[in-house]
Amino acid sequence: LLQAKYKERGTVLAEDQLAQMSKQLDMFKTNLEEFASKHKQEIRKNPEFRVQFQDMCATIGVDPLASGKGFWAEMLGVGDFYYELGVQIIEVCLALKHRNGGLITLEELHQQVLKGRGKFAQDVSQDDLLRAIKKLKVLGNGFGIIPVGGTYLIQSVPAELNMDHTVVLQLAEKKGFVTVSEIKSSLKWETERAKQVLEHLLKEGMAWLDTQAVGEPQYWLPALFTELYSQEITPEEAKEAIP
Amino acid sequence: SAKIVVHLHPASSNKEPGPFQSSKYSYIKLSFKEHGQIEFYRRLSEEITQRRWESMPTGPTIQVNKDSQAGRIRAVGIVGIERKLEEKRKETDKNISEAFEDLSKLMEKAKEMVELSKSIANKIKEKQGDITEDETIRFKSYLLSMGIANPVTRETYGSGTHYHMQLAKQLAGILQTPLEEQGGIMSLTEVYCLVNRARGLELLSPEDLVNACKTLESLKLPLRLRVFDSGVMVIELQSHNEEEMVASALETVSEKGSLTADEFAKLVGMSVLLAKERLLLAEKMGHLCRDDSVEGLRFYPNLFLTQS
Numbered sequence: 001l002l003q004a005k006y007k008e009r010g011t012v013l014a015e016d017q018l019a020q021m022s023k024q025l026d027m028f029k030t031n032l033e034e035f036a037s038k039h040k041q042e043i044r045k046n047p048e049f050r051v052q053f054q055d056m057c058a059t060i061g062v063d064p065l066a067s068g069k070g071f072w073a074e075m076l077g078v079g080d081f082y083y084e085l086g087v088q089i090i091e092v093c094l095a096l097k098h099r100n101g102g103l104i105t106l107e108e109l110h111q112q113v114l115k116g117r118g119k120f121a122q123d124v125s126q127d128d129l130l131r132a133i134k135k136l137k138v139l140g141n142g143f144g145i146i147p148v149g150g151t152y153l154i155q156s157v158p159a160e161l162n163m164d165h166t167v168v169l170q171l172a173e174k175k176g177f178v179t180v181s182e183i184k185s186s187l188k189w190e191t192e193r194a195k196q197v198l199e200h201l202l203k204e205g206m207a208w209l210d211t212q213a214v215g216e217p218q219y220w221l222p223a224l225f226t227e228l229y230s231q232e233i234t235p236e237e238a239k240e241a242i243p
Numbered sequence: 244s245a246k247i248v249v250h251l252h253p254a255s256s257n258k259e260p261g262p263f264q265s266s267k268y269s270y271i272k273l274s275f276k277e278h279g280q281i282e283f284y285r286r287l288s289e290e291i292t293q294r295r296w297e298s299m300p301t302g303p304t305i306q307v308n309k310d311s312q313a314g315r316i317r318a319v320g321i322v323g324i325e326r327k328l329e330e331k332r333k334e335t336d337k338n339i340s341e342a343f344e345d346l347s348k349l350m351e352k353a354k355e356m357v358e359l360s361k362s363i364a365n366k367i368k369e370k371q372g373d374i375t376e377d378e379t380i381r382f383k384s385y386l387l388s389m390g391i392a393n394p395v396t397r398e399t400y401g402s403g404t405h406y407h408m409q410l411a412k413q414l415a416g417i418l419q420t421p422l423e424e425q426g427g428i429m430s431l432t433e434v435y436c437l438v439n440r441a442r443g444l445e446l447l448s449p450e451d452l453v454n455a456c457k458t459l460e461s462l463k464l465p466l467r468l469r470v471f472d473s474g475v476m477v478i479e480l481q482s483h484n485e486e487e488m489v490a491s492a493l494e495t496v497s498e499k500g501s502l503t504a505d506e507f508a509k510l511v512g513m514s515v516l517l518a519k520e521r522l523l524l525a526e527k528m529g530h531l532c533r534d535d536s537v538e539g540l541r542f543y544p545n546l547f548l549t550q551s
């Protein structure tokens with residue numbers, strides 16, 4: 001009898017709490033509406049504020065982008081901003097996939113997305129892109145973010161890239177290409193391991209092989225071409241290079 | 244277009260003359276016709292703070308026509324930019340700090356909601372069956388509104404809410420025709436783009452889409468969600484039978500001798516992603532063999548099976 005009584009109490013408590021949550025939810029919604037009326041523009045216009053907002057949400061365990069139906073998305077308008085950005089990111093990655101095998105630098109992605117958005121759209125920061133990409137992963141499309149040399153490579157194909165592949169990508173980032181010897185001396189790997197990783201990247205179309213390089217074959221990453229291009233080749237040189 | 248206004252203050256008197264003798268303006272405006280202002284502003288602020296130019300060797304000095312006229316030489320100086328940027332930043336900061344304060348207060352309240360939801364979730368877990376299904380659904384919809392991950396299953400509120408079920412029904416309506424046009428199968432990524440482009444406003448989050456699709460079968464709708472071994476997710480018409488498509492894929496590959504995913508995709512008019520999945524499935528079923536080389540992944544009919 002005593003046990004039954006305790007059990008009953010437990011159920012009532014949970015129901016009580018559910019009712020309490022319902023009330024608090026309504027209150028919270030009002031608070032959020034007030035906040036939105038004062039600061040919605042700030043979030044829209046100020047990318048740093050957006051970052052702070054996102055970080056604070058993460059700290060307390062709230063994901064403002066989880067659902068378009070959530071309060072945050074509805075009232076602050078953050079949802080549409082990021083979900084639309086997601087569509088634009090997907091489009092750019094698909095368009096360039098045949099060139100770079102599904103790997104692209106964050107910088108190039110940023111530039112291409114801005115171009116696509118046009119003059120009258122709201123500006124986006126790289127942080128915005130990263131957050132949008134993190135949300136896209138759940139669609140099972142292989143989207144991933146790989147840190148390389150202070151920036152990021154964005155993967156957009158469901159190719160398996162493990163730690164070995166990532167570390168070779170990071171090594172290649174400096175010059176845009178890498179050789180078997182460089183891998184062996186920097187990472188202290190055996191030839192076989194280095195070759196396997198490079199072959200995998202070749203097969204995925206993320207690396208191109210230059211067998212005519214002086215010394216030994218070089219494995220180039222087309223994803224990094226644009227970066228090098230704008231850094232080292234002047235417009236005049238570029239014109240000369242085209243036959 | 245967006246503009247960054249950089250205010251300059253008069254140069255110090257020992258400043259060397261520059262390209263212009265004077266200007267009636269004490270500021271410059273940078274106009275961003277095609278965006279980029281956020282990143283530019285960030286880097287400009289960084290450079291102003293770091294002042295790397297002060298430790299760099301100076302370039303060749305510009306010869307200025309010393310045909311001195313009346314009127315002061317108002318050589319503009321970088322040194323004044325910093326002060327004005329700082330002032331502008333302080334003013335923006337004031338607005339930000341008020342917004343930030345309000346944000347912090349809001350987050351405090353949100354945090355209370357998170358704690359409460361954890362407590363409720365624990366009770367639900369311990370007393371499976373004592374909470375009605377209706378109440379569980381209510382709870383999940385609260386979590387959805389707040390963006391709180393389901394503390395028990397760790398997935399964001401799973402697919403149990405009315406919203407997702409409604410959404411699933413909508414999707415079944417919207418996707419019927421596109422699916423028929425695309426051979427009965429589309430990747431979830433394609434669906435995400437298609438649906439959101441059509442909506443224009445009140446877009447779906449990726450998670451909304453996935454969670455809605457998870458309910459398709461249980462709602463007996465004419466579409467279903469399928470996950471391939473590779474992790475690729477697709478929506479198929481119920482009437483679509485991928486295994487049957489494999490048989491026709493085998494015919495196509497046999498006709499051509501061998502095909503890569505790219506070639507097959509072009510022939511059949513499919514996306515490369517789905518073409519690859521079909522060939523992989525055919526391989527899994529034993530109909531095709533692979534030749535995996537640096538020149539690409541090529542599929543051949545499995546002669547070991549048919550000719551042994």
